[in-house]
Every structure is written in structure tokens, then in C-alpha cells.
Amino acid sequence: MTTGTLSGITYYPVKGCAGTALPTATLTAAGLPHDRAYAIADEKGDLRWQGGDPALALITPELTGGELTLRAPGREPVPADGKEVHAWLTDVLGAVSTLVRCPTGNAGRLHVVSRSSLDALNRRIAARDAAPVPMDRFRPNLVVDGWDVPHTEDGVARVVVGGAELAFTEATIRCAVTMVDQRTGLRSGPEPLRTLADYRRVAGGGLAFGAYFEVRRAGRVAVGDEVRGGA
Known part of the structure; x- marks a missing residue:
């Protein structure tokens, strides 16, 4: 297993609007309570x-x-x-x-992104003499620090964090939302899509960054919890 630390929990009560950071939450089969409600x-x-x-x-x-x-x-x-x-x-x-x-909310999905994935992306963006992008461009539910290999989140079958267990469902295909500055409400592209197109294109032509998981075992999680990912 690869081990990291849960460094962020965020839910989005209204789809498309700003998120709310939490120190702790209970994950259920429906995902994070009130997410995209x-x-x-x-x-x-x-x-x-x-x-x-x-x-x-x-x-x-x-x-x-x-x-x-x-x-x-x-x-x-x-x-x-x-x-x-x-x-x-x-x-x-x-x-x-x-x-x-929204009757189905976020359909039980949790969006997970690792800090190493963002760091690897920003190194490529910096090589273009462009400004790095913050994590909030990707609007994750859970952020994991300490997974040294970028994109570990789309290479593990299951994740254990706190009292919960998650199962990988699919990579997250990115869209124009990632080019919106979450602090100003303005488009500020072409990054990160321009750089993701260099190395994260998948079958069908989409650009993958982050991954969706479903909750296999409900449980409480907290910032600072150990996150273990494996087969």
C-alpha cells in the first residue's frame, strides 16, 4: 500500500458554487453529506x-x-x-x-486529488513560464498529501482513510471549469487544460486529472488521517 495524509475535505452545497472546507466529516454511501444537494x-x-x-x-x-x-x-x-x-x-x-x-446530489461520488499530481502539473506549467494553478481549480472533495508518485489516485483500486473505505470508479475528465479563477469568478485559461493536453489525454480524447471513488464502507474521516491506497 502507498501511504499519505488527508489534508483537505471540501463539500459543495450548491453545484458550481464555492465549496466549504471541513475539519472532519462522515462519509456515507451517498458520499459527503449535502454535497451538490x-x-x-x-x-x-x-x-x-x-x-x-x-x-x-x-x-x-x-x-x-x-x-x-x-x-x-x-x-x-x-x-x-x-x-x-x-x-x-x-x-x-x-x-x-x-x-x-438535486435529488441525486453528487450520485455518491467522491472526487479525490493528490498534492503530488498538482505539483507535477505545476512543474510543467512553470516550464512554459506560466503561473501555477491552485488546487481549488479542480474542486476536489478530498486532497491527499504524501503520495509521492503523481496520479496515484487513479492507480489504486481502494483507499482506506479514517473509518471509511473507498473504491476507485473512474478517472476525472476535466473541462473548462478548471480555467475559472475560483477567487475572482473570471476565466483565466488556457491553463491548466493546455498543459494537461500534453500528457494526460486518455482514450476518447478527454483530459484526466484526479479520480472518482465510491464509499464501500461508511465512516468518519478527519484532516490529518492516514490515507492508505492499494490494490
Whole structure:
């Protein structure tokens, strides 16, 4: 087995919006509780995503005591269950928007990225005299430090962390969302997709970075837990 340390836990209460970092969480068959429990739909009912609406990154959901509140720079916070939430979202995004429930949430998937994978990518980006990208461009649920070999996450069949056990399902195929600066809500490409195209192209033409896992054994995890990956 290869051993590392869990250095980050993040869930995203509203799909496409900012995430919330946690010191500890209980993983269930559904993944992280409340992850992608909500989404924002356009006037046709299609779900908005950062590739088309990068300003989603500036909306910060806050879940306290089961009550969801949305915040954005320069605006008063709004309760998700209030009648004004749709007008608030429309104003923030500049187009008709509606907050909706996602029945399946994140479909039980956990997105895992190792720090060594990001470091290897940023070394290649630096060789182009371009600025490195931060981990939040990839919006992971779990971040693992200490796996020395880059992309260990898509080369292990199972992972044991804290009281939980995870099983690999598939590599994560990256899209235009990775070119959105999560702090400004603006596109700032062509990185990291330009550099990923040099060495992470998979069958079918997609660019892989990170991996999805399902929870095989529910359990509590915490930042600082040992992460063991193996066959």
C-alpha cells in the first residue's frame, strides 16, 4: 500500500458554487453529506455550470443547522428557502436563475486529488513560464498529501482513510471549469487544460486529472488521517 495524509475535505452545497472546507466529516454511501444537494437552473431548466457561468464561483453557500444561506460579494445574504432567492441569483448572475434541489446530489461520488499530481502539473506549467494553478481549480472533495508518485489516485483500486473505505470508479475528465479563477469568478485559461493536453489525454480524447471513488464502507474521516491506497 502507498501511504499519505488527508489534508483537505471540501463539500459543495450548491453545484458550481464555492465549496466549504471541513475539519472532519462522515462519509456515507451517498458520499459527503449535502454535497451538490442544490443547483442553479436557467430559464429553460438546464443546470448552470461554471464553464458557462464563471460567476457561480463567487456565490458562497453556508449551511448551518440545516438552513442554507447564499452569500456573494457586495450583496446581502439570502436564505435559500426565501421567496427572494431566485431574484437574488438572477441579479448576481445577470440572467434568469432558479435554485433547485438535486435529488441525486453528487450520485455518491467522491472526487479525490493528490498534492503530488498538482505539483507535477505545476512543474510543467512553470516550464512554459506560466503561473501555477491552485488546487481549488479542480474542486476536489478530498486532497491527499504524501503520495509521492503523481496520479496515484487513479492507480489504486481502494483507499482506506479514517473509518471509511473507498473504491476507485473512474478517472476525472476535466473541462473548462478548471480555467475559472475560483477567487475572482473570471476565466483565466488556457491553463491548466493546455498543459494537461500534453500528457494526460486518455482514450476518447478527454483530459484526466484526479479520480472518482465510491464509499464501500461508511465512516468518519478527519484532516490529518492516514490515507492508505492499494490494490
